[in-house]
Each structure stands twice: as C-alpha cells, then as structure tokens.
Amino acid sequence: MAKKQFKSESKRLLELMVNSIYTHREIFLRELISNASDAIDKLCYISLTDDKVGLERDDFQIRVTTDKESRKLIISDNGVGMTAAELETNLGVIAKSGSLKFKEEMDQPSEEIDIIGQFGVGFYSAFMIAERVTVISRAYGSDSANQWTSEGADGYTIKPAEKDSFGTDIIMELKSNTEDEDYSEFLEEYTLHSLVKKYSDYIRWPIIMDVTKSRQVESDELDSDGKKKMVWEDYTEAEVINSRVPIWQRPKNEAPDEEYAKFYKEKFFDFNDPAAIIRVSAEGTVSFKAMLFIPSEAPFDYFTREYKPGLQLYSSGILIMEHCADLLPEHFRFVRGVVDSQDLSLNISREMLQHDRQLKIIANNVEKKVRSELTKLMENSAEKYDGFYKSFGIQLKYGIVSGPQGEGLSDLLLFYSSKEAKLISLAEYVKHMPEEQKFIYYACGESAALLSKLPQSEELREKGYDILFLTDDIDEFVVRAVGKFEEKEFRSVIDGDLGLQSEDEEKEAAQQETDNKDILEFVKESLGDKITAARLSRKLKSYPVCLATQGDITLEMERYFKSIQARDGGMADQMKAQRVLEFNAGHKSFAALKKAYETDKEKASKYAQLLYGQALLMAGVPLEDPAEFAELVNEFAFS
Numbered sequence: 001m002a003k004k005q006f007k008s009e010s011k012r013l014l015e016l017m018v019n020s021i022y023t024h025r026e027i028f029l030r031e032l033i034s035n036a037s038d039a040i041d042k043l044c045y046i047s048l049t050d051d052k053v054g055l056e057r058d059d060f061q062i063r064v065t066t067d068k069e070s071r072k073l074i075i076s077d078n079g080v081g082m083t084a085a086e087l088e089t090n091l092g093v094i095a096k097s098g099s100l101k102f103k104e105e106m107d108q109p110s111e112e113i114d115i116i117g118q119f120g121v122g123f124y125s126a127f128m129i130a131e132r133v134t135v136i137s138r139a140y141g142s143d144s145a146n147q148w149t150s151e152g153a154d155g156y157t158i159k160p161a162e163k164d165s166f167g168t169d170i171i172m173e174l175k176s177n178t179e180d181e182d183y184s185e186f187l188e189e190y191t192l193h194s195l196v197k198k199y200s201d202y203i204r205w206p207i208i209m210d211v212t213k214s215r216q217v218e219s220d221e222l223d224s225d226g227k228k229k230m231v232w233e234d235y236t237e238a239e240v241i242n243s244r245v246p247i248w249q250r251p252k253n254e255a256p257d258e259e260y261a262k263f264y265k266e267k268f269f270d271f272n273d274p275a276a277i278i279r280v281s282a283e284g285t286v287s288f289k290a291m292l293f294i295p296s297e298a299p300f301d302y303f304t305r306e307y308k309p310g311l312q313l314y315s316s317g318i319l320i321m322e323h324c325a326d327l328l329p330e331h332f333r334f335v336r337g338v339v340d341s342q343d344l345s346l347n348i349s350r351e352m353l354q355h356d357r358q359l360k361i362i363a364n365n366v367e368k369k370v371r372s373e374l375t376k377l378m379e380n381s382a383e384k385y386d387g388f389y390k391s392f393g394i395q396l397k398y399g400i401v402s403g404p405q406g407e408g409l410s411d412l413l414l415f416y417s418s419k420e421a422k423l424i425s426l427a428e429y430v431k432h433m434p435e436e437q438k439f440i441y442y443a444c445g446e447s448a449a450l451l452s453k454l455p456q457s458e459e460l461r462e463k464g465y466d467i468l469f470l471t472d473d474i475d476e477f478v479v480r481a482v483g484k485f486e487e488k489e490f491r492s493v494i495d496g497d498l499g500l501q502s503e504d505e506e507k508e509a510a511q512q513e514t515d516n517k518d519i520l521e522f523v524k525e526s527l528g529d530k531i532t533a534a535r536l537s538r539k540l541k542s543y544p545v546c547l548a549t550q551g552d553i554t555l556e557m558e559r560y561f562k563s564i565q566a567r568d569g570g571m572a573d574q575m576k577a578q579r580v581l582e583f584n585a586g587h588k589s590f591a592a593l594k595k596a597y598e599t600d601k602e603k604a605s606k607y608a609q610l611l612y613g614q615a616l617l618m619a620g621v622p623l624e625d626p627a628e629f630a631e632l633v634n635e636f637a638f639s
Contacts, residue, residue, distance in 0.1 A: 003155035004088075009416040019637060027182075029192070031122030032075045032170055036062045039079025039168060039204045044139055046080065053140070064196070064209040066187045071174045073130075073186055077166040077205075081139040084146040091135065091148050092373055117376035123170075127152050129183050130172035136161050137168040168437055187262050202246040202317030202340075210236040246339060250289035252279065264293045266335045272296045275388045278337070278373045282365055286358045288341030292367060294373065295334060298382070298391040302334065304330055311366070331399020331406055332370050334392045341364070344519060361472035374412050378425065386423060389414050390399065394472060401477045408480045412482035415468040415475075416448050418461075426485045429466060439491035440470040441482075444476045444556035445620055455543035455618055456493045457576055462541070467493060472561045493550050493554075498539055509538050512585055519597050523581065525613055526605040530624075537582035544627065547615040548580040553621060555579075558611045558630055606632055 002017055047053035053225045057080070063076040081088060113216065119194055131151060138145035145163035150156035162307040163169070174183045185191045196207055213235055218228040247255050247263050261273045273296065274489055279289035292311070301307045310323035310333075323569045326626060343358055380387045393414060399406035400413075440459055445451040448469045457467055470476060479490045491498060501509065512537050513520075523534040532550060540546055549555055559574035583590045589611060596604035613629040616622070623629050 003157055005155045011157060012612065026186075026195050027199075028125040028128055029075075029127045029186075029195045030046070031611075032204060033064075033196070033200045033207065034076055034079035035064060036079060036168070036170075037183065037205055039081070040205050041078050041079070043078075043080040043166075046140065062203070062205055062206060062207045064190070064192055066186050066189075071187065073172045073174060073192075074097055074161065075170045075172075076167065079145075081142070081166040081168055082135075082137040082146075083139040083142060084158055084160075086139065086615060087135065087137060087146055087148045091150075091156065092319075126170065126172050129174055131175045132173040133169060134173075136163055138163040138166045138169070140166045142166070143497060145480055180419045187258060189277070193535075194341050198243050199319045201242045201319075202244065202249075203242055204317060206244060206246060207242040208238050209241050211239040212236055216556070220472050231306065238470055245339065246338075247476065248279070248289050248315075249317075252431075258293065260293075262337070264330055268293070270295060270299065275384050276373050278369050280365065282362075286341060286343045286361045288339055288362055288365075290337060290339045290342065292335055292337035292366065292370065293334065294370070294377070295391070296387055302391075309403065312338040313344075315344050316340075316342045320344070323482065326359060328370075329363075329367055329399065330402060330407050331396055332367065332408060334395055335366075335370055349544065371408070371412075378412065386414070389423065394474070397474050397478045398473065401474060401481045406481075410485055413478070415442070415470060418448075418452060418457075418467040418469060419464075420466070429468065430486045431490055432466065433488070434464065436516075437465055438488075440469050440488050441465055441477060441493055441498070442475075442492055443493045444470045446599070447471055448548045450620060451620075455495060455546040456537075456539050456548070458541040458543065459539045460493060460498065461626040463500070470556075473556075473563065476554060476560075492554070493539075494546075501538060505538075508627040509599040511534065512536055516585065516594075519594055520583075522597055522604065523583075523593075523608045526608045527581070531581050532578040534581045540582065540584035540587070542584075542587075543618070544584050545586045545611045545615045545618075548581050548582050550578040550580055551578045553577045555621060581615055583611070610636060 025486075036111070040062070043055070044057065044060065045051060047055065060078060063074075065074045065076070066072065067074070111248050119517075133150055134143060135148040137148070145161045146158055147161035148156055148158050174186060175181070177183055185613040193211070194207065196209070213509055214232050215234050215235060216230045218230045221229045223229050229335075247259065261275050264277070265272075266272065274293040276289070276293040276294040278294070279291065280288070282288050282290075290311070292626060299307065305622065308320070308323040308325075309328060309330075311327045312319060313321040313324040313327065324339070325333075327339055339362060341358070341362065374385075374388075377388065396406075396409050396412050399407050400582075410426060412425075414425055415429075416422070417424045417429065426440070428432060433440075443451045443454055443457060445454070451467075451469045451471075460467055470479070474490075482490065484490065508559070509597035516536060520534040520536070525533060537546060537548075553575055558575060558577040589607075593604060593607045593611070596607055610629070612634045613632065616624075
C-alpha cells in the first residue's frame with residue numbers, strides 16, 4: 001500500500017514535535033493517556049443520550065501493556081474510536097484536533113465538556129521514543145476497524161484491520177538504545193508506574209497495568225519435618241495503578257485533616273505534619289480547586305539553589321507543571337500544594353502555561369488565602385505560628401523590602417520584646433504601649449543579650465517602654481520599608497531624638513550644647529574622619545559615651561554591606577555610616593576630658609581616643625587598632 005504524505009506544514013511540525021515542543025521524552029505517556037481519556041469521555045457523553053453504547057461508567061478503562069521481546073509499548077482504550085476518515089483527518093494532519101471538533105459539535109456549551117485535548121499534537125510525542133507507531137482503531141457504531149502506521153515524517157499508511165470491539169490501540173515500537181538514550185526504560189514496569197503516578201494519577205478513568213507481585217507457594221522440597229517447603233514466587237496481576245479521584249476534589253467530610261496531612265507528607269517528602277492546611281474551591285471567572293500546605297519547618301534544601309518553589313498545576317486532573325512559581329509571590333515561596341483548573345489556557349505542549357488573566361486571578365486568590373490562613377494561625381495557635389516563623393519569618397521580611405507586593409505583610413511579623421522576653425507581633429506591641437509613648441522603639445544588633453545592655457536604651461528602660469530587638473541583617477531595612485504601624489512611627493534607640501524630652505528640657509540641652517561647643521569641636525578635630533560629629537547625648541544616664549549615626553546608613557546597615565562585600569565583592573566601602581560620638585555631660589569622664597582640654601591638649605586628645613574606643617566596643621563595632629587602644633587603657637589605668 002502506497003504511503004500517504006503529511007502536508008508540508010505538518011511534516012515540519014512533526015519534526016518540531018520530536019525535537020523542540022516537548023522538553024522531556026517521558027511526556028509522551030501523559031499525552032497518550034490523556035488522549036485515551038478524551039476518547040472515553042466522548043463515548044461517555046454519547047452514552048448519556050444513546051443507550052446502545054452498552055457500557056456502564058465502571059466499564060471504561062485505559063490499559064498499558066508491554067512486550068519486551070518485540071520492544072513494544074501499547075496504550076489501549078475502549079473509548080469512541082476512529083473511522084478510516086477520522087484517522088486520515090486526525091492523524092494525517094498534525095494539529096487537527098478531534099477533541100476540539102467534538103466539543104464544537106456538542107449541543108452543550110463547550111466549557112461544560114471537560115476534555116483537555118484541543119491542539120491535536122500530543123499524539124505525535126510518541127515519535128520521541130518510537131521508531132514506528134501503529135494505531136488500530138474501531139469507531140463506536142462501526143463494524144470494521146482500520147490501522148494507521150507511520151515511521152515519522154516520511155508519511156503514513158491506512159488499511160483495514162481486525163479489532164473485536166470499539167476503541168483504540170496505540171502500538172509503539174521503541175527506538176534502539178544509544179550511548180546517550182536508554183529507550184528500554186519505557187518497557188520497565190517501575191518506570192511506567194512512576195510516570196503514570198506523576199502525570200496521570202488523577203485521570204478519572206482506571207489505568208490498568210500488569211503489576212509484579214510476590215507470594216508464598218509450596219515447593220517440591222521437603223523440610224526436616226517432611227512438610228513441603230514454602231518459597232516465594234513472582235507473579236503478575238492486572239491492577240488499577242492511578243488514584244483517579246484526587247483528594248482535593250473530594251468533599252471535606254470525606255477527607256479528614258489526617259488524610260490531608262498524610263497526602264502532604266507523601267507528596268512533598270516531609271516527615272512533619274503541616275502547620276496549616278488550606279482548601280480552596282473557587283467558582284466564577286476562573287473556577288479551580290486547590291489544596292495548599294504551610295510547612296511547619298523549612299525543608300533541608302530551602303535556602304539552596306536546588307529548592308524549586310511553586311505549586312503543582314493540574315488541568316482536569318492532569319499534571320501540567322511540577323513547579324508553577326507564578327502561582328505564588330516570592331514571599332510565600334515556602335507554600336506547597338496543588339491547583340487544579342479546567343479553565344486554563346494551555347499552550348501547544350501542555351508543558352507550559354500562557355501567562356494570561358486566568359493564571360493571575362488564581363495567583364491573587366491563592367495569595368489572599370495564604371495570608372488569611374497565616375493570620376488565623378497567629379491569632380489562634382501562637383505556638384504553631386512561632387515554629388513556622390522561626391523557619392520562614394525571614395521570607396516574609398524579604399517580601400516587605402522587595403516592593404509593593406509585600407504590602408500588608410507587617411501584620412504577620414514577629415520581633416523579640418525586651419519586656420516580654422519573647423517574640424510578639426507589632427499589633428501586640430502597640431496594644432500595650434503607654435498612652436504617652438509616641439513611637440515604636442527598636443534596636444538592631446547581633447543578639448538580644450547585647451542589645452539589652454545598649455547605653456542608648458537606658459532612659460527608655462527607666463520609663464518602662466518596650467524595645468523590639470531586631471537581630472536579623474534585614475530587619476532595619478524592614479522597619480524602614482514599613483515606616484509606621486497603626487499610625488505609630490518606628491524610632492531607633494540610637495536616633496538623636498527619642499521624643500522623650502519636654503520643651504524646657506530641649507532648650508536646656510541646646511544651651512548645654514552651645515556651652516560645650518569648643519570641647520566638642522576639639523574632639524572632632526582629634527578623631528578626624530573617624531567621626532562626622534561630636535555632641536552631647538540626650539539619653540545617656542550612667543554610661544560615659546555612646547556611638548550614634550546620622551544620615552541614611554546605620555551601623556547595622558554598614559555591617560550588612562560589609563558581609564555582602566566579603567561574600568560577593570561590591571561597594572561596601574561606599575556604604576559606611578556617618579558616626580557621631582555622643583557624651584554624657586553629667587559623667588565624670590566628660591569632666592576629666594574638659595579639664596584636660598583646658599590644661600593639656602595632648603592628654604585631652606588621648607581621652608577622646610579612649611572614649612571613642614569604648615563607644616565602638618559598646619556598639620559592637622571592631623576596634624580599628626586594638627593594640628593602640630590597649631596602650632591607652634594601660635596609660636590611664638596605671639598612671
């Protein structure tokens with residue numbers, strides 16, 4: 001029989017199918033099973049109005065079989081089948097979709113007919129692993145069958161064939177193995193089983209395959225008691241290998257939280273129960289179902305490049321993307337779960353998604369649900385939320401500093417409270433503020449232990465004001481990005497003005513600054529470019545000095561930029577804080593400095609160097625010259 005040629009554009013498309021459109025060879029199995037499912041769907045729809053079909057819903061099935069000797073893989077279904085003309089139309093012209101034509105011809109609105117194949121190209125993915133593909137099909141209502149055979153772009157033949165019942169068999173004769181490609185793996189039971197579970201586990205029709213099992217049987221050998229020995233033997237048994245109905249499609253009362261937690265641990269390889277489970281069933285412009293999980297702890301690879309964020313994306317129960325990152329904002333990248341919708345605009349290979357309005361609608365809905373669930377977890381289960389926050393709080397903070405998409409996340413933040421000695425929310429902080437307190441006070445540093453002894457916080461502690469201790473590198477950027485919370489501005493304890501002085505006290509401080517102008521200018525001259533200015537402190541009580549900054553760059557930011565430079569290189573030298581040395585005018589050290597200034601300028605300069613070193617140490621900043629500082633200490637301590 002003479003071969004028929006594909007149309008020229010179809011021939012070129014077939015070459016693209018094999019080499020470009022699909023990025024993974026294994027996708028062929030998903031495509032062929034999906035096509036088989038569509039064929040059964042069509043006959044099932046027909047059976048609603050045609051009682052001659054003669055099959056109950058439970059009779060429909062898809063069968064996967066192998067013949068290792070002849071290197072054949074066969075996908076069979078008892079769906080609607082195809083006539084010779086339909087084989088010609090659907091398989092002879094690539095991108096001609098029988099499923100799309102069927103939807104167009106049905107009386108029902110097409111959106112109500114849940115058939116996924118609409119492009120007519122998935123079948124040709126078989127040529128990625130097969131050197132010859134044979135299709136034997138008998139259409140429902142026909143007494144005869146036909147066979148379509150092709151070895152690829154050189155053309156195809158169609159001839160009469162024998163088939164006992166309606167449906168379709170796709171027979172793939174696999175390519176020979178090469179040094180780079182092992183096509184034999186697609187004849188292995190484990191590989192086929194794994195691929196069905198990965199991509200087609202939730203096809204609504206049963207997928208049946210012969211599965212190897214073991215059992216004990218009697219042997220001809222006798223044991224010491226004269227009884228026949230029991231031995232293990234392998235046998236095969238036809239078995240449904242797909243789950244069919246995904247757990248997220250089942251009514252809530254049919255799937256308790258324990259079952260959801262089990263699904264999560266098996267699906268996402270976590271030993272721990274999730275901190276929260278979120279179920280979504282949305283109808284409207286875009287209908288979809290989702291099951292989302294908030295982990296209780298970060299996975300081992302979470303902060304590595306190997307971690308892949310994103311939700312599993314299904315269309316009508318068929319896996320489209322393993323990690324669809326576009327469904328989650330970066331600050332919620334820790335969320336795991338699945339989204340299933342039949343309203344998605346799929347591209348030609350079903351491997352990727354067009355970035356369209358439907359996807360954005362789903363993503364916005366998912367973000368709102370996650371945000372709402374985290375708020376409930378914070379309010380109703382503080383212990384669980386604390387555990388979650390220790391793993392993923394840093395992610396929320398990065399979300400805030402990343403831009404507008406992080407707006408509103410401040411409600412979910414926790415910071416260490418100096419008064420409560422535990423993590424608290426900003427809402428809790430504001431709720432317990434004394435009426436006269438104007439600002440939300442915070443201090444940045446390496447640890448709560450060090451921050452609790454900051455000289456600048458002395459007056460705040462005396463007044464009983466709470467101070468939030470910020471110990472993550474990013475924290476100062478976070479509070480600056482937030483700006484204010486419930487109309488309360490953030491104020492660092494190292495800021496020049498903490499808003500604690502009365503008008504009279506302000507005037508007194510200004511006058512004192514004027515009276516000591518000469519000595520302060522002398523200190524600045526003695527320390528040179530080590531400081532930007534010297535001034536009298538308005539917040540020191542018992543400590544002699546402290547280090548403050550002016551301008552946008554703080555000491556914590558300077559540390560952060562230096563760590564970046566040490567790791568990646570960069571412009572950290574340009575990101576240096578403008579340091580201000582503040583003196584306690586009532587401390588004996590300032591009196592000694594003034595006395596030396598009047599009688600011995602050289603000694604006064606050394607005093608300034610010594611007090612600056614003390615300020616550096618109390619601020620947690622490394623000394624520029626430890627040996628020189630030690631000499632100054634010895635000189636004044638033992639003279």
